[in-house]
Amino acid sequence: MSMEKMLxxxxxxxxxxxxxxxxxxIDFDGWFSxxxxxLKYQMPVRINKEGTERPDYTTDMFCFxxxxxxxxxxxxxxxxxxxxxxIPPSRTRRFVSNxxxxxxxEGEFASVxxxxxxxxxxxxxxxxxxxxxxxxxxxxxxxGKWKLSKRVFIVxxxxxxxxxxxxxx
Amino acid sequence: xxxxxxDIEDMTKSELLEHLNDTVKPEVGEIPAYVLADPxxxxxxxxxxxxxxxxxxxxxxxxxxxxxxMLRDLAGYSIIxxxxxxxxxxxxxxxxxxxxxxxxxxxxxxxxxxxxxxxxFNFKNNGDLIGVPLQKNIYGEELDKSxxxxxxxxxxSYKGLLFGTWNDEAESLDDFLGDFKWYxxxxxxxxxxxxxxxxxxxxxxxxxxxxxxxxxxxxxxxxVTHGSIAKLGMVPSATYSKMGYQIHxxxxxxxxxxxxxxxxxxxxxxxEEYKSNxxxxxxxxxxxLKNMIGNIFPHLSFLISHTKVxxxxxxxxxxxxxxxxxxxxxxxxxxFLVEKNxxxxxxxxxxxxxxxxxxPSGIFEQDDTEVFTDITAAAKGPMPVMKNLTxxxxxxxxxxxxxxxxxxxxxxxxFSEANQRNFYKYWLELMNS
Numbered sequence: 001m002s003m004e005k006m007l008x009x010x011x012x013x014x015x016x017x018x019x020x021x022x023x024x025x026i027d028f029d030g031w032f033s034x035x036x037x038x039l040k041y042q043m044p045v046r047i048n049k050e051g052t053e054r055p056d057y058t059t060d061m062f063c064f065x066x067x068x069x070x071x072x073x074x075x076x077x078x079x080x081x082x083x084x085x086x087i088p089p090s091r092t093r094r095f096v097s098n099x100x101x102x103x104x105x106e107g108e109f110a111s112v113x114x115x116x117x118x119x120x121x122x123x124x125x126x127x128x129x130x131x132x133x134x135x136x137x138x139x140x141x142x143x144g145k146w147k148l149s150k151r152v153f154i155v156x157x158x159x160x161x162x163x164x165x166x167x168x169x
Numbered sequence: 170x171x172x173x174x175x176d177i178e179d180m181t182k183s184e185l186l187e188h189l190n191d192t193v194k195p196e197v198g199e200i201p202a203y204v205l206a207d208p209x210x211x212x213x214x215x216x217x218x219x220x221x222x223x224x225x226x227x228x229x230x231x232x233x234x235x236x237x238x239m240l241r242d243l244a245g246y247s248i249i250x251x252x253x254x255x256x257x258x259x260x261x262x263x264x265x266x267x268x269x270x271x272x273x274x275x276x277x278x279x280x281x282x283x284x285x286x287x288x289x290f291n292f293k294n295n296g297d298l299i300g301v302p303l304q305k306n307i308y309g310e311e312l313d314k315s316x317x318x319x320x321x322x323x324x325x326s327y328k329g330l331l332f333g334t335w336n337d338e339a340e341s342l343d344d345f346l347g348d349f350k351w352y353x354x355x356x357x358x359x360x361x362x363x364x365x366x367x368x369x370x371x372x373x374x375x376x377x378x379x380x381x382x383x384x385x386x387x388x389x390x391x392x393v394t395h396g397s398i399a400k401l402g403m404v405p406s407a408t409y410s411k412m413g414y415q416i417h418x419x420x421x422x423x424x425x426x427x428x429x430x431x432x433x434x435x436x437x438x439x440x441e442e443y444k445s446n447x448x449x450x451x452x453x454x455x456x457x458l459k460n461m462i463g464n465i466f467p468h469l470s471f472l473i474s475h476t477k478v479x480x481x482x483x484x485x486x487x488x489x490x491x492x493x494x495x496x497x498x499x500x501x502x503x504x505f506l507v508e509k510n511x512x513x514x515x516x517x518x519x520x521x522x523x524x525x526x527x528x529p530s531g532i533f534e535q536d537d538t539e540v541f542t543d544i545t546a547a548a549k550g551p552m553p554v555m556k557n558l559t560x561x562x563x564x565x566x567x568x569x570x571x572x573x574x575x576x577x578x579x580x581x582x583x584f585s586e587a588n589q590r591n592f593y594k595y596w597l598e599l600m601n602s
Contacts, residue, residue: 045367045369047276047277047367048274048275048276049278050274050275058366060365060366061368061520061524062366062524063369063524063529063530065524069479070479073525076401077397077398077532080400080401081396082394082395082396082400083397084539085538085539127374158370159370160370161371163372163538164535164538
């Protein structure tokens with residue numbers, strides 16, 4: 001790996017760590033400011049296939065299928081006093097690993113794959129939920145900053161074992 | 170007064186039934202809390218309700234081609250639903266008749282035969298056993314394959330909705346749905362409908378009846394639970410949810426019909442198709458429909474929801490099962506349906522509005538799940554039985570039904586609990602069956 005790519009890989013690791021912290025700190029406005037206008041934010045439904053044929057997720061049904069406007073709507077909604085699913089907010093911890101830079105054009109475009117392990121606990125409930133999956137992200141460089149322009153989250157469950165996705169992935 | 174109450178855990182089956190008959194009183198609007206979280210009630214329910222009635226197993230459009238199949242659950246048992254080479258749909262218990270291994274483990278696929286992973290017994294998708302490895306060598310002429318076909322499941326369909334039952338004595342699906350079919354025509358018979366994508370699946374730590382109760386008649390909660398939606402301008406006002414009719418029919422089915430609607434909630438290109446599939450009365454209801462939310466007993470809920478997304482009005486049509494996993498746990502399985510002949514852009518926007526509002530991330534859905542979970546937790550254990558904690562279902566108890574263009578018992582706004590009382594009345598009847 002070239003030094004340039006190594007540094008870039010590090011830069012995106014730090015970007016993803018910062019993103020995780022903003023979400024875990026329930027700073028949704030701060031998180032939203034990391035998004036690019038062209039955003040596609042998708043989470044396909046995972047399915048059980050017979051053998052090893054791929055993809056084993058649907059390309060026509062999603063748990064999230066947002067553009068920038070819909071994501072904004074979700075963030076705004078969480079700030080109304082009626083978003084009960086997150087009153088009080090879940091305690092979340094996002095563990096990001098296996099960060100791998102694929103395409104990279106300095107100051108322009110990057111595609112980055114990473115793994116996400118998301119721990120969620122609510123209120124006094126002793127149960128916790130774990131959401132595991134892979135993020136396939138794309139970034140565009142804008143005004144000196146990398147912004148997320150696409151995220152496809154491949155969740156590792158066909159039946160999602162958390163009561164809702166009132167949290168972000 | 171209630172007799173001294175034993176712990177439900179210590180009750181015999183007949184004592185439990187007697188206790189249910191003493192405490193479940195839909196006719197006066199009183200339902201005890203324990204029925205939402207007691208393991209013994211759940212077990213009895215499985216035998217008396219889920220093993221007796223018609224259970225939704227999918228939509229015909231999910232297996233459009235010959236030899237397509239899908240795996241579904243029928244009252245806790247895995248079944249293979251398969252389209253045969255003659256285009257008929259058949260369903261079988263997913264169990265090899267030789268030693269009981271599951272034949273199929275994928276959600277769906279295309280196969281004309283299923284081979285058991287244990288000893289290789291091979292079954293055609295019409296259920297016939299067609300191959301046994303080394304048959305002649307091992308069994309000689311002694312094995313009669315014709316007696317070893319897969320266990321067939323009784324299935325029937327209405328306007329593409331497929332139902333199955335383990336009960337050979339159950340009335341026909343047509344009779345079971347009865348008057349309610351009039352409304353199902355509007356839901357899924359208005360045009361050629363297809364399921365788009367795979368169903369969404371997620372688990373909620375909630376009793377299944379809370380979901381059914383919520384959809385069968387509870388529009389009252391939308392003002393508060395879904396207050397955020399009105400705040401965001403996606404629906405006209407917080408009280409929009411009262412306008413319309415509450416309607417129920419025999420066998421516990423019920424719906425709330427939101428009307429009027431100044432806008433047409435469906436693709437206008439298809440008006441002729443709607444008119445050709447519906448009676449003029451049904452088309453009139455469709456034309457003025459703002460939303461339609463209901464439940465086919467016991468646990469298939471449905472919804473047509475018309476909201477504003479990114480400044481543009483759009484509707485989506487969904488059905489969902491509250492599949493019981495345990496007394497305090499269910500899997501929600503939600504299917505998105507759309508007019509096959511709708512413009513592609515309309516389909517895309519309709520799906521987008523479904524994902525935004527009623528998928529696991531749905532901004533309506535997620536607030537409900539919070540409520541369902543907490544209600545279940547509060548109903549658990551011996552205390553609610555000891556203290557005879559009950560829920561109040563008296564809303565609209567003294568109101569008189571009105572004349573309505575469609576069949577069933579109708580009330581002239583949606584804020585009533587007549588549908589929930591009707592649901593529990595039939596539930597109790599089955600528990601006694």
